[in-house]
Amino acid sequence: LTPSILEQVRQLASDIFGVPAERIGADSSPDNIETWDSMQHLNLVLALEERFSIQLSPEEMEQMRSVGLISEMLEAKLHGHLR
Amino acid sequence: MTPEDKIPDLRSEIDSLISTGCVDSAALRIDALWRREPGPASAAFIDTRIDQLRGRLNLLPFRVAVLRSFTLEPAIPMLRAAAFCYRVDLRVHVGDYNGYMQEILHKEGSLYRFEPNAVILAVRTADIAPDLWQDYSTLAPASIQDATQRVCRALEQSIKSFRESSHAALIIHTLEQPLRPAFGVLDSQLEISQSDAVQSVNRELCRIARQHRGVYILDYDALVGRHGRLLWQDERKFLSVRLPVVAHGLLHLANEWLRLLIPLSGKTAKALVVDLDNTLWGGVIGEDGMTGIKLGTEYPGAAYQLLQRAMLDLSHKGVLLAICSKNNSDDAMEVFEKHPGMLLRPANFAAVRINWNDKAQGLREIAAELNIGVDGLAFLDDNPFEREQVRSALPEALVIDLPEDPIQYAAIIRDCPAFERLTLSAEDRQRTTLYAEQRERAHAEPNFQSREDFYRFLQQEAEIAPVLPTTLSRISQLTQKTNQFNLTTRRYGEQQVEDMAAKPGCQVLSIRLKDRFGDHGLVGVAITHDEGDLCEIDTFLLSCRVIGRSVETALLSHLAQRAIARGCKRVAGWFLPTKKNAPAGTFYHQHGFECQVQNGDGSLWVLDLQNRQIACPDWIKLNVIKREDS
Numbered sequence: 001l002t003p004s005i006l007e008q009v010r011q012l013a014s015d016i017f018g019v020p021a022e023r024i025g026a027d028s029s030p031d032n033i034e035t036w037d038s039m040q041h042l043n044l045v046l047a048l049e050e051r052f053s054i055q056l057s058p059e060e061m062e063q064m065r066s067v068g069l070i071s072e073m074l075e076a077k078l079h080g081h082l083r
Numbered sequence: 084m085t086p087e088d089k090i091p092d093l094r095s096e097i098d099s100l101i102s103t104g105c106v107d108s109a110a111l112r113i114d115a116l117w118r119r120e121p122g123p124a125s126a127a128f129i130d131t132r133i134d135q136l137r138g139r140l141n142l143l144p145f146r147v148a149v150l151r152s153f154t155l156e157p158a159i160p161m162l163r164a165a166a167f168c169y170r171v172d173l174r175v176h177v178g179d180y181n182g183y184m185q186e187i188l189h190k191e192g193s194l195y196r197f198e199p200n201a202v203i204l205a206v207r208t209a210d211i212a213p214d215l216w217q218d219y220s221t222l223a224p225a226s227i228q229d230a231t232q233r234v235c236r237a238l239e240q241s242i243k244s245f246r247e248s249s250h251a252a253l254i255i256h257t258l259e260q261p262l263r264p265a266f267g268v269l270d271s272q273l274e275i276s277q278s279d280a281v282q283s284v285n286r287e288l289c290r291i292a293r294q295h296r297g298v299y300i301l302d303y304d305a306l307v308g309r310h311g312r313l314l315w316q317d318e319r320k321f322l323s324v325r326l327p328v329v330a331h332g333l334l335h336l337a338n339e340w341l342r343l344l345i346p347l348s349g350k351t352a353k354a355l356v357v358d359l360d361n362t363l364w365g366g367v368i369g370e371d372g373m374t375g376i377k378l379g380t381e382y383p384g385a386a387y388q389l390l391q392r393a394m395l396d397l398s399h400k401g402v403l404l405a406i407c408s409k410n411n412s413d414d415a416m417e418v419f420e421k422h423p424g425m426l427l428r429p430a431n432f433a434a435v436r437i438n439w440n441d442k443a444q445g446l447r448e449i450a451a452e453l454n455i456g457v458d459g460l461a462f463l464d465d466n467p468f469e470r471e472q473v474r475s476a477l478p479e480a481l482v483i484d485l486p487e488d489p490i491q492y493a494a495i496i497r498d499c500p501a502f503e504r505l506t507l508s509a510e511d512r513q514r515t516t517l518y519a520e521q522r523e524r525a526h527a528e529p530n531f532q533s534r535e536d537f538y539r540f541l542q543q544e545a546e547i548a549p550v551l552p553t554t555l556s557r558i559s560q561l562t563q564k565t566n567q568f569n570l571t572t573r574r575y576g577e578q579q580v581e582d583m584a585a586k587p588g589c590q591v592l593s594i595r596l597k598d599r600f601g602d603h604g605l606v607g608v609a610i611t612h613d614e615g616d617l618c619e620i621d622t623f624l625l626s627c628r629v630i631g632r633s634v635e636t637a638l639l640s641h642l643a644q645r646a647i648a649r650g651c652k653r654v655a656g657w658f659l660p661t662k663k664n665a666p667a668g669t670f671y672h673q674h675g676f677e678c679q680v681q682n683g684d685g686s687l688w689v690l691d692l693q694n695r696q697i698a699c700p701d702w703i704k705l706n707v708i709k710r711e712d713s
Contacts, residue, residue, distance in 0.1 A: 011124070012124045015124040015125065015127045015128040016123065016124060016127045018127065018131050039156055039157075042154075042156075042157060042324060042326065043123050043127060043157050043160075044123075046122075046123045046157050046330035046333070047122060047123040047124040047127075047330075049329070049330045050122040050123060050124075050330045050331060050334075051122070051124070055317060055319075055320075055329070057319055058319055058320075058322075058323035058324075061323070061324075
């Protein structure tokens with residue numbers, strides 16, 4: 001059983017922002033996670049690219065304003081790949 | 084530990100080991116996490132754990148500054164995580180975006196205040212040579228030459244300016260080739276193509292680097308080529324956040340940096356200890372027999388020949404090879420002597436343990452026989468059980484993980500930073516032979532009535548000389564690598580040795596040794612400074628190969644004689660104890676020095692030259708080379 005995309009994003013965000021995974025939810029965003037600055041945002045982008053073997057465009061990087069939005073964007077992108 | 088361990092479980096295990104104080108086990112689990120999932124997320128996790136482990140674990144501090152013309156910050160946590168697996172605690176300073184030239188020139192700036200051990204200069208071709216990059220199609224042939232010259236002079240000037248302010252090692256990236264030359268296929272038809280122009284800058288850069296001490300080239304263009312130029316770049320990310328390299332490319336870049344930083348830090352493996360069955364050949368000799376094992380020029384036996392060739396290459400740059408295998412010795416030796424597919428021969432190995440003892444024991448014995456620490460050993464074995472056993476019994480040894488597929492074995496050895504070397508001395512090239520001669524000496528030894536008889540039998544000839552251009556790198560290497568017979572364990576780069584040798588009142592001496600069994604090469608170094616009529620010994624060391632045969636007395640005696648000739652009345656030296664230099668602990672006492680100071684750092688020993696002489700042992704023939712006057 002592979003963990004859901006949201007689960008994986010939470011785990012990666014936990015590593016990158018140095019916040020326990022339990023404290024990260026779909027509504028976690030730069031507004032409520034102090035360490036989520038532009039450089040850590042880039043690190044999160046790279047971690048997602050590594051984990052899912054994808055490349056994210058500047059437009060997609062702009063959309064990534066919360067853990068929930070990131071998961072939705074990935075869901076759509078990865079399904080797109082399968083088609 | 085099984086490969087099925089889930090990554091999050093490993094993380095919580097690491098945290099609970101740290102919180103319960105099991106720092107060695109925590110470190111091994113961090114290594115496992117990094118091996119299993121190297122990348123930005125694990126790196127961020129490991130990065131914060133290194134901060135928690137600092138001071139509680141034996142980590143070597145090392146400071147690196149990265150000067151750059153593009154965004155490379157995300158590579159830094161990966162570099163620190165990878166270095167941690169070698170027990171190096173890397174502190175990294177990243178220079179201002181595209182500010183590399185100002186930082187090199189600013190003598191009181193943040194770069195030099197950081198006091199780096201090593202500095203990496205990573206500059207894109209597009210930034211340092213824009214005319215050779217986007218403007219190439221507009222350049223006349225004469226201007227191309229001007230452009231390459233200008234880049235080379237700029238780099239040469241920055242090396243010189245850097246050296247005026249720092250002794251640190253300097254690592255310079257080569258310029259990368261364009262993904263698509265301006266003129267397309269026409270480029271290869273031109274007399275001076277765009278790729279020639281970039282290539283000529285790189286060639287000249289290598290030449291300039293060779294002329295400077297402690298300046299090394301990282302072939303960035305070759306790195307990009309190895310991983311595929313097209314797959315390396317992320318044009319959109321460059322145009323949006325100035326990051327030109329894809330995520331996995333940053334990981335490869337961090338690993339490539341480490342291949343130079345590990346030898347600079349001295350955390351290299353001196354010997355590679357290998358298993359036999361399913362490592363040096365496919366199958367089990369005791370079961371499959373000479374005709375059943377897989378080894379030869381064809382697949383699948385060729386995979387093992389690739390590994391053997393990689394090991395031969397390592398041995399030719401000074402890495403010792405040894406065997407530790409659970410086997411019947413006769414079965415195994417028959418393969419070495421008779422199997423046509425074997426590239427390695429018994430003579431390629433400096434120590435051999437083929438028996439049924441546990442491997443940690445075998446490794447300890449091999450380290451003792453080779454006179455190196457267990458932390459100088461790397462261990463290669465296909466069996467995950469043996470690897471884990473050695474890891475937990477000998478956490479200081481480097482245990483290399485092997486994948487299931489033997490075709491990858493050779494590449495893993497070739498890419499491993501612990502086997503990298505940045506200089507190659509004559510001693511390195513023939514190190515295995517030196518150890519083979521040593522074994523003969525060890526066999527000769529027990530038949531003599533006294534140590535002195537044995538010393539006489541050895542017919543030792545020593546040659547003492549000042550620093551020469553040909554010996555500078557070996558002298559620096561000895562200060563970096565010698566741990567046991569080393570009174571002060573002060574590490575010096577080539578530039579520092581050269582500077583000391585040029586300083587008035589400072590003497591840098593080296594000693595070479597030959598005996599009836601062969602030439603040991605340059606094996607000892609002594610550095611002294613005169614303070615009035617006191618000659619202070621800054622450094623006194625002897626390679627572990629020649630400990631215990633009174634060469635140290637010969638060197639000390641000569642040092643004292645020279646001090647007297649310069650008008651010195653006393654000679655003094657510190658013994659600074661480390662975990663490893665106990666063999667040198669009684670040295671000054673044995674030679675009549677008196678302990679004058681004893682403190683937390685060590686002890687200071689003084690000899691009054693007016694009352695006491697140190698005689699050179701009469702069984703060592705001493706030749707003294709004077710500095711060549713030029």
